[in-house]
Amino acid sequence: MAEIAESGGGGHDKGKKRAKKQSTKVDMTPMVDLAFLLLTFFVLTATFSKPKVMSLVYPAKPKITDPKINVEVNNAVTFLLAEDRIFYYEDAFYPEGNAKGKPATTLKEANFGGGEGSVRELLSKLNRFVLEKKVTLDADLTNKKIADTTYTRKIREAKSANEALKVLIKTDNDATCKNFIDLIDELKIADIGVIAPVDIMQSELDLIKAKTVK
């Protein structure tokens, strides 16, 4: 291939065996040119990874005819997303001077990172029940003590158990989608089973305002 023309016409040299062999050669230069052109084209246009999706099941909208139920949430944490900050409080919301005599809810701030005061650290502490269960189940699975199906069932049971952490997400008007997705991501990392994005209350907005305005 890519033979220089010098030997190109050599096929007709009479009486020489070597010359006959050479005549079977085809000039492949154009083909190789094309091959490299295609190669360059595909290398430059290739997109490798298909986009990934993160599934999130929203609670069904309550019908107007449904009776209003006051849900007693125990073992819950509520995240409040502001423009570029994230706040949270544990348990239910108690306004100032509530009938139950509980201290008024105050907001604590968290961050997206891996270290001190991060959402991840907080969740691993609060969701210890599920995470510890998962560790034992993981060990059982690798030791082949339980089957795959039992494993998934038990994980699901643990996630929806009473002791498991439930998370409510509320966003104010400036929260970005990135923060929302990042938070959901942290929740998935911490194996939270119940995630509920809900509407924010005015009293909570006021609390955020007090925190963000200096």
Added chain:
Amino acid sequence: MPKSSPSIDMTPMVDLAFLLVTFFMLSSSFRSDEAAVIDTPSSISDMIIPENVIMVSIDKDGRKFFGMSGKDEVKTRLLGSMAKKYNLKFTNEQVKEFVKMTNFGCDMKEMPAYLNLSSAERKNFKTTGIPADSVNNQLKDWIWYGNLEALSAGEEAFLEATDKGLEPEANDFKPKFILKVDGKAVYVRAKQVIDVFRDLNLNNLNFVTSLEHDPRKKE
């Protein structure tokens, strides 16, 4: 010494070149031309985007775009239903253009003019996206009719697969609902779209994300 030509044996190199060409040809999928550039956030989820989708995109200004996968007939029927509802008539050329689009974001009134443009001109089309407020909720109609058409097409495909003696999973033929939001978009805008889906009792939504490393897994 024979007068050797200055050529070298390129066979291994060419072999490799063709191997690479074949690899890239088979592994690459072409990025479809979308109406807006959307920079999605990242997550640890490694679920690959399903085949049969109805996708609503929200760009960083909060404009909404609608797109769906499916055969040309499905999209043609969808445009037909929408044209009937909004008392519009489309020419055959416009329908053809509609079928070719990956997604679009314009008011139904702007649609004929939008379809007359070339795909390059559409990128500069001044629009506020598909309206999704309570007075004029066109997005809801797109999703509703899109879902209807996708379901009936899915049912046909399901029956066809059953006739062939396969045991298809009915769920695989239903459309999945995808939200492609820009990380910079305000969540309130995404919430409008989510509420449209929830109004239609479609509660299982998927967010498009790019993959990032899962801190639970070891390197």
